[in-house]
Amino acid sequence: MNAYDTVVVGAGPAGLWTAAELALGGGRPLVLERAEQRSPHSKALVMHPRTIEVLAMRGQEQAFLDRGLPVPEGHFGMLPALLDFRGLDTPFPFLLAHPQLRTEELIEQHALTLGAVIRRGHQVTGLSQDEQGVTLQVSGPDGEYEITADHVVGTDGAGSTVRKAAGIEFPGTDSTVFGFLGDVELTDPPERPGYWHNEHGGLIVVPLPGGRYRVTGYSPSALTPTLESLRETAKLIAGTDFGPHSPVWLSRFGNATRLATEYRKGRVFLAGDAAHMHFPAGGVGLNVGLQDAMNLGWKLAAVQRGRADAALLDTYHAERHPVGVALGEHTKAQTALITATTEEGQSLRRFMADLLRAHPDVATALANTVTALDVRYPGVHPLAGQRLPATREQLHLLRDGRPVLLAQEGSPELKELAASTDLQLYETELPWSAAAVLMRPDGHVWAAGDTAGQLAEAMAELPLA
Numbered sequence: 001m002n003a004y005d006t007v008v009v010g011a012g013p014a015g016l017w018t019a020a021e022l023a024l025g026g027g028r029p030l031v032l033e034r035a036e037q038r039s040p041h042s043k044a045l046v047m048h049p050r051t052i053e054v055l056a057m058r059g060q061e062q063a064f065l066d067r068g069l070p071v072p073e074g075h076f077g078m079l080p081a082l083l084d085f086r087g088l089d090t091p092f093p094f095l096l097a098h099p100q101l102r103t104e105e106l107i108e109q110h111a112l113t114l115g116a117v118i119r120r121g122h123q124v125t126g127l128s129q130d131e132q133g134v135t136l137q138v139s140g141p142d143g144e145y146e147i148t149a150d151h152v153v154g155t156d157g158a159g160s161t162v163r164k165a166a167g168i169e170f171p172g173t174d175s176t177v178f179g180f181l182g183d184v185e186l187t188d189p190p191e192r193p194g195y196w197h198n199e200h201g202g203l204i205v206v207p208l209p210g211g212r213y214r215v216t217g218y219s220p221s222a223l224t225p226t227l228e229s230l231r232e233t234a235k236l237i238a239g240t241d242f243g244p245h246s247p248v249w250l251s252r253f254g255n256a257t258r259l260a261t262e263y264r265k266g267r268v269f270l271a272g273d274a275a276h277m278h279f280p281a282g283g284v285g286l287n288v289g290l291q292d293a294m295n296l297g298w299k300l301a302a303v304q305r306g307r308a309d310a311a312l313l314d315t316y317h318a319e320r321h322p323v324g325v326a327l328g329e330h331t332k333a334q335t336a337l338i339t340a341t342t343e344e345g346q347s348l349r350r351f352m353a354d355l356l357r358a359h360p361d362v363a364t365a366l367a368n369t370v371t372a373l374d375v376r377y378p379g380v381h382p383l384a385g386q387r388l389p390a391t392r393e394q395l396h397l398l399r400d401g402r403p404v405l406l407a408q409e410g411s412p413e414l415k416e417l418a419a420s421t422d423l424q425l426y427e428t429e430l431p432w433s434a435a436a437v438l439m440r441p442d443g444h445v446w447a448a449g450d451t452a453g454q455l456a457e458a459m460a461e462l463p464l465a
């Protein structure tokens with residue numbers, strides 16, 4: 001008998017959401033975090049519509065909306081033709097500017113409320129697994145110790161110890177270009193969030209809570225910025241330096257792009273940056289990490305609590321690894337556009353921007369890709385794996401973290417099916433022609449049918465216990 005059903009390694013956004021999902025599903029996960037305190041610096045600022053939908057599926061979105069700043073437009077590769085999010089088919093058609101520090105605080109509170117246990121100052125140094133479980137070596141404030149669990153989720157970031165100790169490969173490319181970042185005060189800030197790009201590089205200036213600004217972008221210099229270099233770069237790219245002073249964080253980041261070959265190895269799973277790293281173009285990493293966690297959490301909880309067959313766990317890699325592949329592809333494409341400072345590169349950027357302006361449907365497709373609204377998982381039925389393009393109220397129907405039956409009309413047969421499968425049945429307008437669907441807890445269709453009989457038949461194929 002193992003001490004824990006799941007140990008989650010790393011209390012970043014992906015680990016905290018995984019722990020919350022496991023606790024919601026009836027487990028009591030333990031999170032081990034090596035840092036004694038959370039970093040005061042927020043890498044991520046941007047949350048995407050699909051992530052806000054994820055939060056809404058657990059009734060958690062309001063606190064983020066209250067504190068965040070909705071921004072109706074995003075960019076692809078810092079092209080001047082911005083992507084308009086207002087027409088996207090989601091109740092949250094905007095980017096939400098919300099610093100990572102606050103995101104982690106809110107998710108941690110949610111996880112603790114549900115019963116997750118978080119130990120800070122505990123660094124995992126190694127692991128081994130066999131048929132009985134996983135043994136983790138941990139270095140804590142009182143010394144070294146071992147702990148056993150049925151499953152381990154490595155959400156310990158790009159340098160993941162869990163990934164290495166489990167023997168999972170992380171192939172890809174090293175950094176060849178670097179972006180710069182300064183969280184500073186500005187004496188002469190731009191009136192609105194601004195994007196600039198020319199033969200000297202790219203620049204983004206966005207407000208942060210508390211009156212500071214993030215001045216970030218790309219210039220061919222590979223050095224960590226100083227206030228002086230930030231001024232010079234801003235002048236070269238935007239024609240003015242906005243008067244930066246009082247920096248709280250000056251940093252740089254690279255375009256190393258890597259993807260774990262296996263998101264699952266036996267009893268060990270990877271999610272978030274532990275599974276994928278890339279240039280932070282378009283602000284996607286935290287978003288994809290939370291979406292990984294949303295995909296894995298309910299499955300692991302359902303298998304551990306005997307509500308689903310172990311085969312369900314194999315679908316995690318099958319569904320999320322392709323998303324990681326696509327993530328690497330579009331962030332590399334964006335990196336190429338952001339770093340396109342040559343004469344030819346500038347022409348390419350103008351050409352692409354003109355195309356986006358002339359073909360709004362292409363811009364919408366890009367917006368759906370960057371925001372993960374177009375993620376669809378494989379399935380037998382034509383609807384299976386599709387994301388529910390839902391209202392906010394419909395997303396709230398999933399707040400218990402269990403699958404639910406959604407039907408245009410709750411016929412006696414459907415009511416009987418719901419009772420016999422111990423599932424909640426809700427009458428609601430469906431965006432598809434099917435009369436009823438079984439919705440997964442992560443908001444993707446699991447099975448569909450025009451009659452209760454058809455739906456029951458489709459459900460019989462699922463790895464439900």
Ligand SMILES: Cc1cc2nc3c(=O)[nH]c(=O)nc-3n(C[C@H](O)[C@H](O)[C@H](O)COP(=O)(O)OP(=O)(O)OC[C@H]3O[C@@H](n4cnc5c(N)ncnc54)[C@H](O)[C@@H]3O)c2cc1C
Nearest residue numbers: 010012014034044045046124157272273283284285286287
């Ligand atoms: C400049 C910059 C800007 C970005 N902007 C955005 C953005 O706007 N939007 C967006 O979505 N993403 C953005 N990202 C990416 C985003 O910050 C990351 O994708 C996100 O932090 C990943 O979350 P995670 O939980 O997977 O890993 P992390 O946040 O890296 O958390 C991993 C945790 O594991 C802990 N840990 C590590 N090793 C161990 C161990 N051995 N034992 C125990 N604990 C361990 C670490 O201390 C850490 O707390 C940006 C990144 C950068 C660099």
